Amino acid sequence: MNELIKVDHLHKSYDQNTVLRDINLTINKGEVVVIIGPSGCGKSTFLRCLNGLETIDSGHIEVCGHEVNTTSKEIYKIRQKVGMVFQSYDLFPHKTVIENIILAPLKVQKRNRADAEKEAIELLAKVGLSDKKDYYPRQLSGGQKQRVAIVRALIMHPDVLLFDEVTAALDPEMVHEVLQTMLELAKNGSTMLIVTHEMAFARAVADRIVFFDKGDIVEETGDVKAFFDAPKTERAKNFLKTFTYD
Amino acid sequence: MIDFEIIRSYIPLYTEALFLTVKIGWLGILAALVIGLSGAAIRHFNISILDKLVLIYVEVFRNTPLLVQLFFIYFALPKIGIKMSAEKCGILGLGLIGGAYMIETIRSGLESVAAIQSESALSLGMTKRQTFVYIILPQAFTISFPGIIANVIFLLKETSVFSTISLMDLMFTAKDLIGMYAKTVECLSLLVIFYLIMLLPVSIIGSALERRIRHAEFGN
Amino acid sequence: MQSLGIDVLFKGTNMLRLLKGLWVSVEISLIAVFISILLGLIAGILMTSRNIVVKVFFRGYLEIVRIMPQMVLLFIVYFGTTRVLGINIEAKLAAIIVFVFWGTAEMGDLVRGSIKSIPKIQYESAYSLGMNKFQVYFYIILPQTFRRLTPLSINLVTRMIKTTSLVMMIGIVEVLKVSQQIIEANRRSSPNAAFGIFGVVFLLYFMVCFPISRISAILEKRWT
Numbered sequence A: 001m002n003e004l005i006k007v008d009h010l011h012k013s014y015d016q017n018t019v020l021r022d023i024n025l026t027i028n029k030g031e032v033v034v035i036i037g038p039s040g041c042g043k044s045t046f047l048r049c050l051n052g053l054e055t056i057d058s059g060h061i062e063v064c065g066h067e068v069n070t071t072s073k074e075i076y077k078i079r080q081k082v083g084m085v086f087q088s089y090d091l092f093p094h095k096t097v098i099e100n101i102i103l104a105p106l107k108v109q110k111r112n113r114a115d116a117e118k119e120a121i122e123l124l125a126k127v128g129l130s131d132k133k134d135y136y137p138r139q140l141s142g143g144q145k146q147r148v149a150i151v152r153a154l155i156m157h158p159d160v161l162l163f164d165e166v167t168a169a170l171d172p173e174m175v176h177e178v179l180q181t182m183l184e185l186a187k188n189g190s191t192m193l194i195v196t197h198e199m200a201f202a203r204a205v206a207d208r209i210v211f212f213d214k215g216d217i218v219e220e221t222g223d224v225k226a227f228f229d230a231p232k233t234e235r236a237k238n239f240l241k242t243f244t245y246d
Numbered sequence B: 001m002i003d004f005e006i007i008r009s010y011i012p013l014y015t016e017a018l019f020l021t022v023k024i025g026w027l028g029i030l031a032a033l034v035i036g037l038s039g040a041a042i043r044h045f046n047i048s049i050l051d052k053l054v055l056i057y058v059e060v061f062r063n064t065p066l067l068v069q070l071f072f073i074y075f076a077l078p079k080i081g082i083k084m085s086a087e088k089c090g091i092l093g094l095g096l097i098g099g100a101y102m103i104e105t106i107r108s109g110l111e112s113v114a115a116i117q118s119e120s121a122l123s124l125g126m127t128k129r130q131t132f133v134y135i136i137l138p139q140a141f142t143i144s145f146p147g148i149i150a151n152v153i154f155l156l157k158e159t160s161v162f163s164t165i166s167l168m169d170l171m172f173t174a175k176d177l178i179g180m181y182a183k184t185v186e187c188l189s190l191l192v193i194f195y196l197i198m199l200l201p202v203s204i205i206g207s208a209l210e211r212r213i214r215h216a217e218f219g220n
Numbered sequence C: 001m002q003s004l005g006i007d008v009l010f011k012g013t014n015m016l017r018l019l020k021g022l023w024v025s026v027e028i029s030l031i032a033v034f035i036s037i038l039l040g041l042i043a044g045i046l047m048t049s050r051n052i053v054v055k056v057f058f059r060g061y062l063e064i065v066r067i068m069p070q071m072v073l074l075f076i077v078y079f080g081t082t083r084v085l086g087i088n089i090e091a092k093l094a095a096i097i098v099f100v101f102w103g104t105a106e107m108g109d110l111v112r113g114s115i116k117s118i119p120k121i122q123y124e125s126a127y128s129l130g131m132n133k134f135q136v137y138f139y140i141i142l143p144q145t146f147r148r149l150t151p152l153s154i155n156l157v158t159r160m161i162k163t164t165s166l167v168m169m170i171g172i173v174e175v176l177k178v179s180q181q182i183i184e185a186n187r188r189s190s191p192n193a194a195f196g197i198f199g200v201v202f203l204l205y206f207m208v209c210f211p212i213s214r215i216s217a218i219l220e221k222r223w224t
Helices: A043-050 A074-081 A097-107 A113-126 A142-154 A172-187 A199-205 A224-229 A234-241 B004-045 B048-062 B066-080 B086-112 B115-123 B128-165 B170-181 B184-218 C014-047 C052-067 C070-084 C091-116 C120-128 C133-170 C175-185 C193-223
Strands: A003-014 A017-028 A032-036 A058-063 A082-085 A160-164 A192-195 A208-213 A216-221
Touching (some): A003 A043, A017 A043, A032 A043, A043 A058, A043 A160, A043 A192, A097 A113, A097 A142, A172 A192, A172 A199, A192 A199, A199 A224, A208 A234, B004 B048, B004 B086, B004 B128, B004 B170, B004 B184, B066 B086, B066 B128, B066 C133, B066 C193, B170 B184, B170 C070, B184 C052, B184 C070, C014 C052, C014 C091, C014 C193, C070 C091, C070 C133, C091 C133, C133 C175, C133 C193
Parallel strands (some): A032 A192, A032 A208, A082 A160
Antiparallel strands (some): A003 A017, A003 A058
């Protein structure tokens, strides 16, 4: 099966405010899709709908062939297939790096500790943090925390990874190391859905760009270079203009 | 001046009273913690009608004095057929008022754990129960700990009203001895000393634990 | 089914007597809170001092208040002063002294806490605008602490009212004492009066304290 995520006529509003309007999107295995758009355009909400952290008003979301329904028990299974990394500050502060990583494998997947720890150490080595395994989150820099958060998602062997503005709260010098980690994941064939404001990164990593504005998908294209050089819509043009100075 | 012979002869009476006070006090506190934890969980998970009942309970017991609650339990309830020993009344009264305070303390701890924490736990596939037990509760406990200690000290202090339902606690002993022998200074000094014996360790150990736990959990 | 004593309340002036008894508690609390707030403001500002003597003094004061039951303090002031100092103070005055002693510590600590909670940048930006120390406190720091303090001091009122129930122990005739008298007087005609009367006292306290603590909670939500 090639389609990992299938979103059909998704609609969501808070009180009177429509946050997502008739969203249709399909993500295939191995694809890296980058969502960009101004703040408050609904892109984060969209991501959170995909693993049932938000309820939806109408439409369908299918992940790995299962309907996402926040009220059914199935949601816990779906969430294991969908790894998510948040903006920041979401490591569990009362647990060390390694405990953060192996908690879900132990409690959710019921794996044995030795096995989970072994994999955790391997993954930490890949992101260059082997020596930090017994540190508490507070002892890490922002960039290191985010790399741990990525490992914590990876160890669940998700079919798809969601990244919600993972570098937005980081100091500029930390941004690079996190994006580098994500770039490597992309090279290794992971399926990823990324919300970001880092345009250069988006350009480098994306197989497809989705431009959100005011709850709509305004532009969607696999021709990433063309989108950044000459976007088709006026709204995308105006948005991209805010990143240049002249 | 102060008569040390008198003081020496009073010490056994005070010691006995101290044991009674400590016993009732800690049993009451234990009850308060159990009520506090269950009540806070009910409020946290928003369990329909129970949630409202807990809310009413908390407001009623936080907005009335323990002395009045005790009078009601000890003098009024027997009139409708609910009779308990003074000791049980004391434990129940302390447990009920303490429970109301503990619910508020623990609940505000639960609330102050950032939403992102439970979201990341859920996004890893944990159930609501797992998220509560492994992620929310440990952090909430750390945050609530100073409040819980303050409640414990408050409750131990509140035991001083037990004398009104004729429990022979420290207060009762002091009042009784003053009434009989009029050795006011000696009796009051012993009263202060015995309350210090009961409360100072809790206060000191509490503050030390507070620092420890904060450090172990969050490192500041 | 025998009467549970509600009827006793409507006999003669019983209800009025109860309410008067309640007023005794409320009156003591209000006087004590008023003085505590004034003294507490001063104490709180002093507590932020870096002087070691001042610090140690207030540390000790706060610790005493923190761990000594108010009932013990009441006994010391009411019975102790008579013996040691040879002066005979009236029960009501003794109660006010104790509640002020307690309230000043609580209030002082609240004031200290709210002054400390104002971020340093607030002082720095005020000073950088050329304000002097008095102006910084008067225009910048105190207005911010005031908002934090108001709900907390209102809360102190309810705690005082609840604690004043203790004053019956030093012989002040307040609502609980009045109830006991009424119950005693009607023992023959209405043996179960304790239920009705104490139930009503329970309600009365709730009706006084609940609205005040609601106000405090609402202000706290709005202002923080």
